[in-house]
Amino acid sequence: MDWITHEEDVWFDFRGQHANQLTSGRFYRGTVDGFAEFGVFVDLSPSVTGLLHRSELDRRLESLDWERGDTVFVQVKNVRDNGNVDLGWSIRQSESEFRGARIDDPDGDPAGEPLERDEDDADTGPVKKRPKPAKGTTNDRTNRGGSDSVPDTQGDAGNGRASSDGDAVDDRNDEGDSTAVDEGDSTAVDDEAFSRVSIDDLDDRVGDDVSVEAIVVDVYQTSGPTVFELRDETGTVECAAFVEAGVRAYPEVDVDDVVRLAGEVELRRGELQIETEALTVLTDDEAATVQGRLDDAMTSRARPESVEPLAPHGAVETRTEELADAAEAIRRAVFDDRPIVLRHAATADGYVAGAAIERAVLPLIREEYPTSDAEYHYFTRRPLDDPMYGMDAATNDVTRMLQDRDRHDERLPLVLLVGTGSTAESADGLGLLGVYGARRVVLDAAAADDEVADVTEVLVDADDADDLSTGALAANVASAVNPEVRDDLAHLPAVSYWEETPEAYVEAAAEAGYDADRVREIREAVALEAYYQSYEDKRELITDLLFDDDGGLAGHVSEQFRVKLEDEIETAEANLETREAGGVNFAVLDTDSFTHRFDFPPTTLLLDELHRRNRTDEGPFVTVGIGTDELYLRSTAPFDVRSVAAAARERVPAAGVTAFGIRDGRIEFLSGMREDVLSAVVDAVADQL
Structure with a gap:
């Protein structure tokens, strides 16, 4: 077919390394990386992530059926100076709904070279599938490539190697069907025959069969494989296990399990990954040994x-x-x-x-x-x-x-x-x-x-x-x-x-x-x-x-602070009521009547400043701010808010007096008993001081 030139009709495969290499207005294929209250993070490449804000969606964020790892299509709306990428919603969410695909390579054709893709490869998961071991065998390493049970029909691709453009390549048997490891069948592979390595050694083992003993720190299901993120005492690695598209592999394995995983080390778009051939949950002494190694290493590092x-x-x-x-x-x-x-x-x-x-x-x-x-x-x-x-x-x-x-x-x-x-x-x-x-x-x-x-x-x-x-x-x-x-x-x-x-x-x-x-x-x-x-x-x-x-x-914001605070202080000081009880001086402010309750400053900050400005050294001094159903206490001498509330509750048992915020000196009560509670609290404070 002739490739369409109108960019709104095609999607692009981004091959760049930096956000500023994206082209605003283009539609890109991406991978869901995670969710936040304000939207969805989408990876456009291994090093570039954008935000699809909830306001851009055509539905509620909670109603999206996307999962982490899913392939999605989005439009780049804007690339900010700080590198943040604003994404827009694409009503088209499959390759077949576009009229073509092109490569967005900053070092290539600005208009984008056509992306040639086989029809069978369209809309597959991000990680390739694995040949299934032959029936009756315990180790499928002898069945890779051109074995009788799993013929090699694609050369290196049949061996499970990524294609040159970094896309995953499906392995297929002689009937054309995708094949994969048995779901959760850890007995199909002799994992002890794989050499055990630490995760930080994987850089030197690309292409090798290895096993790692580690703890599962994350599991997520993509539209293709299940991805297990493992951590040992040296690092983390993602491991892909495929049953069939979108089906959970090894469902018995969960986060925080201690496991032994065997597979082949690969590079996918520059990132290390193990293609899983066996995954076993360890128990008892084996699990304790791995957990102990990790705990010791983590403690030493942390x-x-x-x-x-x-x-x-x-x-x-x-x-x-x-x-x-x-x-x-x-x-x-x-x-x-x-x-x-x-x-x-x-x-x-x-x-x-x-x-x-x-x-x-x-x-x-x-x-x-x-x-x-x-x-x-x-x-x-x-x-x-x-x-x-x-x-x-x-x-x-x-x-x-x-x-x-x-x-x-x-x-x-x-x-x-x-x-x-x-x-x-x-x-x-x-x-x-x-x-x-x-x-x-x-x-x-x-x-x-x-x-x-x-x-x-x-x-x-x-x-x-x-x-x-x-x-x-x-x-x-x-x-x-x-x-x-x-x-x-x-x-x-x-x-x-x-x-x-x-x-x-x-x-x-x-x-x-x-x-x-x-x-x-x-x-x-x-x-x-x-x-x-x-x-x-x-x-x-x-x-x-x-x-x-x-x-x-x-300086600009603090000037606003002082103006707002001084206005409130002036009004409050003009309306302070003074009283004395048991040798203690009290300054009482009706915060409902003489403050703006829903504007700055908040009651606690206003009372702090009032108390600093009006306290004296002539015996204990207490500032009280009382509202509809709560009051706050500030004092030059220490006192126990809970004890004050308890004593006031004895004096007015029907008022529901409760110490609510000990750090704020806050006491709550029923609004109908406001004046009785104030008197009871003043007497209780005086008795304690």
Whole structure:
């Protein structure tokens, strides 16, 4: 046939290495790489990935029947300056619906050379099929090529070699049917006859028959083979097993199984792959031996050699072992193909802490997983607006992780709670994660409740330290996670303190080029954006403010912060009610009447600033902000929020008084008993102080 010249009628096979080599407007064949809340990632080549945003779809994202590894057709809409590729939906989703195919080779014909494809090869999976061993044999190595049982009808292609253009080539028997290994029949091949090698030795074994003993870290079904990703103590490799198109091979093998896999090492489009001939789940001593080797290697690789505090700080220096434990857990998650879900408080301190961990982890992910979108698969930062990790947040996280496990065969994540999760109110949420086997790490610059230790694997808290911020704690952990970014983190501890910043952090920030004014501007700018970005990570803006700004952006945003805050402070101070009880002075603000409840600043930040400005040194001073059904307490002397709530509940038993947010000094009650609750809380605080 004559090849059509209108690009909208043909699809292109991209042979380039960089996104800027794509041509906007063309339709390309790609492979589904993964899913996110905002769309689908599609590989256009081994080194170029684009995003098909959910707004481009002609249906709901949840209704797509695509799976990871499926072949799809998309249109390139735009290639951004930063290399991101915006994709559009193609209503045509098979080769037969296009009028032709061409090669998009940046070094070739700009219009594209015709892509000649046999009709039998169209719309097949991305990995070639394997000749089935002859009946009655235990090892099919003698049946490759021109054996009587599986004739070689395609020369090298019949031997299972990739074609010169990198596309997979089907092996076919003398009846023209595709053949493959028996589904799950590990007895068909004597895997012990294959020489055992470590994964890092595979570069030198292309074309050889080998076996590896490893742990399954991922399984996904493509439109052709089943792909098993294996990890041993030296690295990872993908292994393709084919039964028939789209049918799960070795269904008894699952993620986290310890296995022995035998097959031939191949290069497919420059990537190492083992074509599976036998796959056996190991048990008992054999499994324990492999697991032990991997654990020892992972611990050796993940454990920081040392923890060097970012600045002299006793509260950090006495916790180096705990910091090393947290850093090891985070690093191991990266090396172990385990996604990290970072939950941090939606405050300036929480955002600084979350950004510090993010700054350390993303380069490790990019190094470990070279695909351009890996960081979106393996790292998620979700601000948490509540002062604890409650059942609502935990249920949301569990639902997402189970969907990712069942739909995309992802491993269960490491859930890292920063500046939250250390109180008893978080125990149920942490316990729910534990029921499903998700890893849990908690970092909080406050003393953790005993209940939390039982439902976490790593817990780093302030204990008796009173000069430690969550941002300082997390920045020191981040430095241990990735020493290469240590210089980027030097100023973050100073940014995280609103007052009484340890002098060592002030000096560290100054040495890094951040004087007191600039540190203040960054803190205020992050606080403003933390309010407007609640429930979202917004990675780019926070990164700009904390790491990539010469002062212009932070200065602009912090000016808005001060204007908005001063307006609210002026109104609040004019309407403070003062009272005295038991020698304690109280300043009470009706937050329903004298604040803009749904605009900046949030009640907690406003009360913090009010308390700083109005407190006195003449005995205990307490600031109270009371709304419709909740109140917040700030005090110059320490008190126990739970005890205050319990005492108030005894005074007004019908008011449903409950300590809700220990870190925020928050107490909830029934709105109909508002005035009675206020009086009861004031008396309870006075009795305690």
